[in-house]
Amino acid sequence: MKSLLKVAIFSFPLILWGASIRQTIEVNPGEITFQTARGYDVITVPGCDYISTPGHPHLPVKSVYVLLPADAELADFRITGMKTEKIDGRFHIYPAQHQIPLLKGLTRDFTSPDEAIYKSENAYPAVPLEFVKTGNLGGYRVAAFRFYPLYYIPKKGELYLCRELDFEVDFKAGHGAKAVRRSETAERIYRSLISHLVINPEDIERFAPKMRDIGQLEYLIITDEAYRDAFEPLIAWKTRKGFMGAIRTVSWIDSHYSGYDLAEKIRNYLKIAHADSGVTWVLIGGDTDIVPARKAYVYAEGYTDYAPSDLYYSDLDGTWDADGDHVYGEVADSLDLFPDVYVGRAPVNSLSEAQTFVSKVLNYEKNPPLDYETDMLFMAEELWTGCSGHVSKEIIDTNYVPDYFDITKLYEVNGNLNHANAISELNEGKAYINHSGHANYNVLSIAQSTLTSGDFDGLVN
Template sequence: MLILSISTVYSKNDNFGVDYVFEPYMVNGQWMIKDTMILNVPGEPLVPYKAATILLPQGAELKDVKVKHGKPIVQRGFDLPWGQPPCTFSDTPVKVGKNEAIYNSNNLYPNKLFEVVGVEYFRGFGILYINLFPVQYMPKSGTVHFYSKLTVEVQFGKGMKNKLYRGLKADKAAVADMVDNPEVVRTYDDGVSPLQTEEYIIITNDTMQSTFQQLADWKSCFVNGTGVYTVSWITSNYSGVDNPEKIRNFIIDKYTNNGTLYVLMGGDVAAVPYRGFYVSTGGYTDSDMLADMYFAHLDGSHNADGDSRYGETNDNVDFYAEVAVGRAPCQTVTEAQNFVNKVIAYEQMDKPERVCFHQSRVQPGNSPDSRCLAYNCDDYIPGGYYIDYLFEENGTVSKTVWRNAWAAGPIVVVHIGHGNTNVYHINYEVGGTVSWYNSDCSSLTNTFFPWTTSVACISGQIEANDCLAEAYVMDDCGAIGALYNDNYGWFNTANACMYSGEFCEMEVRACWDDGFEKLGDLLNRSRYYMASSAQSNSYYRWCFYERNLVGDPETPCLTMRECGPPLDTVTIENPSNGQTVSGTVNITVSYTGDIDEVQFYIDGTWKYTDTTAPFSWNWNTTTYSEGNHTIRVDGYVSGTFADDHEITVNVDNVPDYEVTITNPTNGSTVSGTVTCTAESNCDFIRWYIDDVFVYEDTAAPFQYSWDTTQYSDGSHTVRADGFCFGDEDNVKATDTVTCNIGSDPCLGTTILLLFVLFGYAGILRRR
C-alpha cells in the first residue's frame, strides 16, 4: 500500500489517495487474499473483501469517496461456493442451497468495488472504514474479475476537532499502527502532557476500596500513576442520567485530563453497575446484554436516539476503545483480597512457552470441523512454544484430562464447544458428553494461571450469579483472566470458527503477532480487527458486544514483573506545566532512587548543575523573551544519565498596567475649578474631557485642573489614558468617569433658606 501526497494545510475540498495492492491465492476452490475476510451471505458467492482503515486529517469532514482501478484480470472456469447461514452454538445448523437467481446470472457479484462503512474515532483520530472488493464473480459463466490494485480517493472538507483528542505521542503511535496511511498522523497537532497522570484506575465500592488500594500500590511500580475511586464518590461528583453514565463520564474525565489507559471495575455488578446493550439478530434478541465496552469506547453516548435502549444500529455506537476495561467480579472483601493476591502473584511468575488449544465437537460427526480454531490460532504462536492440541478427535477429553492440561502450565487455554451460564462441554460425542461446571473449578490444581478464551454460549454472563468465567478467575487456581461470551456464541453452518471463533483467533493474534500482551489491550486489539464487520453485520455486532474481560486489564501475560527499589527518576515540581511565570522563578525538582545530580536546561541550553538535594535553581525570566519556553532537568546517578523531565511555561514579564481616576468620582456633581486626580503605574497620563485631549502629566501624582465654567451644565466625561515612555502611541490602561456640571445642590438649598428667612423678616418689619 502507498499513501499519496497530502498537505498539512488544506482547504474546504481537499483530497488524497491510498493504493491497495492485492495478491490472490486459492484454497479449496475459493479465492483468498492476504489480510482479507470472506463476504458470507447465505446462498450467495463467497468472495474476499478488504476492510480498509484510512486515517483522515485532523479536523477533516468526509465529503466523498471514489475508487479507481485499472483493467481487471479475467479468468474463467470457476465455480465459487456459496455462503451458509449463521447458527448459535445452542442450535442445530441448517444448510441452504445457492441462490439460483444469482448463480444463473452473469451480473457481476458483488455489483460494486467498495462500500463505505463509516467514520470511527480512536482517541480523537478520525478513521474511515471502507470495504474493498478486489474480486467480482460472474456466476453463470464462471468468470472471475480480479483487480490487483484499487486506489481509494478521499475528498474531505474542514470539520471540527474531536473532543477526545489528546495529542499524546503514545496516542499517535497507537493510531499509526492501526491505519493503512500512517503518514497522515503528521497533520495532527501535539497536545500537552497531563499535569497529574493516572494511567490505571480502579472503581469499586466503599467496603472494598482499601483492599483494591493494595493492587493500585503494586501497579504503581509499572504505570504512570494510579487511583482508586468509589462508586459513591463518583456518582456524587459527576452528572449523568443514571449511575453507569456518571461512571462513564468520570472515566472520560480521567482519560482526557489524567491520561488514563486502564480501568478495573472492582466488583460484581451489584458493586459496580453495568450498562446493558440492545442487540437483535437471527431471531434472537437481548435487550440487556452486559457490555463493559460502554466504559471503554468513549466517543458519543451509544444511545444517539435518546431512548431506553443502548447499542441499537441507529445509536451511532463507537467501535474503537479509548481505554481498556476489565472486571473483578468480587462481592466481598475476602473475594477482593483473593483477586488482588492472585494478580500480584501472577505478574511475578515466569511465563511458560506453552499453549493449550482445545476442541470438542459442536455438531455430530464433527461437521463442521471444530479443530479449525486451533489450526487458525497456531499460525500466530512463535516457534519454540509447545502446543498442546487437546482434541476430542484424539480421544475423550475427560475431566481428569482437562485438569491435567491446566496443571501443565499453558499460558492460554483456547476452548471451543457448547456452553451455558455455569457450564461448558469439554467433550461432545466421542466417548460421550463431558461437561465442566463452576463447581469443578475448585478441583483444579494448576499453580500457573493461564488466560482463557472460548466461543461457548453464555459462559461469560457476568450479570448472572455466577458464570463460568467468574468461577475460573475467582478460584485460587483457575485462570488469571477470561474472555467469554455474555450470551449465545455464533458459528457458520459450514465453518465452526466463523463469528465467535474469529474473536478468539484475533485475541491470540493480538497477543503474539501484534505484541499486545496486556489482557485489556489484546481484547481491544481483537475488536479493532472485527470493527468493520460489526458495523455492517448484525451477527458480528452481537459477538462484538458480548465479549467482556473478567480479569485485570493492565496485567501482562508474557512478561514477568518485579517491583524492586524505586526507579531513578526526576520530576519538575515547580513551576507546573503550562504555568505563566515572571521575574525570578525557583525551579524545584523531586526525585526517586539514587539521583545525586540534576542539570537544568532552558530551551535546550544548559544553565545550572545542582549536586545537593533538594535540587533547585533560580531562573531569572526577565532576560528571556515573552512567550513559551521549555524547562528540562536531567537526572544522573554517579555521573550516568538516568532520567529527564521537560515542561513548557509561558514567560510574561509585562506588568499589568492600571489607571484609576480618584477625583471626581463617577456620578458626582462638580462646579468651578476641579482638581482631577488619578493613580497609575504608567509613566505618564493624558487627560481628556468629553474625549478631547486637554492635558498631559508626565510625573506622579497625576493631576489636572479642570475649569468647569468653560463647559455647559449637564453630563460630561473625564478620561485618563496611561502611557509608557518609548511607546507613546499605545494606551496601556484607561479609566473614565462621568460627572455632572451644575449648581451645587447644597448651595441652592442655602440660598432658598436665606430667601425664606429674609422674606419672613421683611414681613415682620412691615408690621
C-alpha cells in the same frame, strides 16, 4: 499469519483542507487457498472475513482503515485504478448461510444460492471498495472501508482477483477536535495501536490530535467500597511503575455524577476523566452485580437479545442511545465502536477473590514466566453432530495469529480434550486462551467433562 495485503501510501506533506490521500492495495495471489464444501468452491484469503448475507456468494472481505486528521471528515473517495486477473477454472461459489443463535437451540436447512445473483452476468460484489463509517479512537480520526479482493461473474462461473487497487480519500474540515490530555507513555500506546490498525501509519505524526499538558490520572480502578483495600496494593504497584493511579468506588460515582442508571453514570464519569485527567486504563473491580455491564441490543435471524458489554465503558463517543429509548446499541444509535480507553474487568464476587486476583497480577508482573507472552491455548469440542469447534480455531490460527506464536491445541476431534489436560495446560500460564464450546457464566464444557469456577479458582499459574 502471513500478510496478504500490501499498501503503498502517497500523501501530501501539509494538512490542507480539501486535500487527498492516495493509496494502493496490493494482493498476493500466491496466498489464496481453494477448498470445496457441498460441491461448492470456498475461497480463503488470509486476514479476510467473509460476505455473510444468506444466499449471497461467500467471498472474502477485508476491513481497511485509513487515518485522517483528527479534526477532519471524509468528503469523498474514488477508485483511480485497478489491475485484475482472471483465475483459471470455472467456479460455483459457496452461498453464505444463515446465522444460528445457539442458545435458542435452533437448526436451519441449507440455504441455497440466491438465484437473482447466481444467474446474473453482473460482477459480485459490484465494487471492490465500500466506505463504512468514520470514528474516533482516543482522539485519532479513522475512516473504515470494506475491500473485496475477489469478484465473481456467477452465470459464467468466472472469478477475478483484484491484484492492485488505487484509490483516493478526500477529507475536509470537521467540527473541530478537542486537544487530548495524556502522558507520553499513554500516547506511545495509542500510536502503537493506531500503527497496527491503519494502512497509512506514516501519517500518524502529522494527523495526531493536539496535546494538552500531561494527564493527571492514567490508571483507574472502579470497585465497591468493600474491596478498596484489596485493590490498593495494585494501585501502589502501578504508581511505582510510573503510572498515576486512583480508585473510585461505585457509590462515590453514583452520588457525584448524573445518568439514567448506574452504568450511564459510570460512563459519564469516564468521559470526563478521560478528557480532563487523561485516564487511559480502566480496571473494573467486580462482577456485574458490583459494577454493572451495559446490556446491548443484539438481533439475529428474527431473535432479539441483550448481551452484556464493557465496550460501553471503552467507546466513549456518543451515548449508545441516540434515539433515547434506553435500548442501547441499536443500529439507530449510530455507535462509534472504536475504543477510547482500555477497559478490563476482574469479575470478583468477594473480598478473598479480589485479594487473590491482585496477588496473582502482582506476582505475574513482578516475576513473569519466560516467553509466556507468545503461548496460546485453543480448546474446542464438538458443538453438535457434524459441527466441531476446532474449525473456527483453525481459521483463527490461519488468519489472525502470527507465525511466531506457540499454540497448544486441545480438540475433541483429536481425542486430547479432557479435564486433566486442560488443567495442566492452564497451570502452565498461557497468555491467551481461546475456547469453542458450550458454556455458562460458571461452567465451561470440554467434551465429556467441564471446567467450573472452582477449577479456575484452584489454578496455580
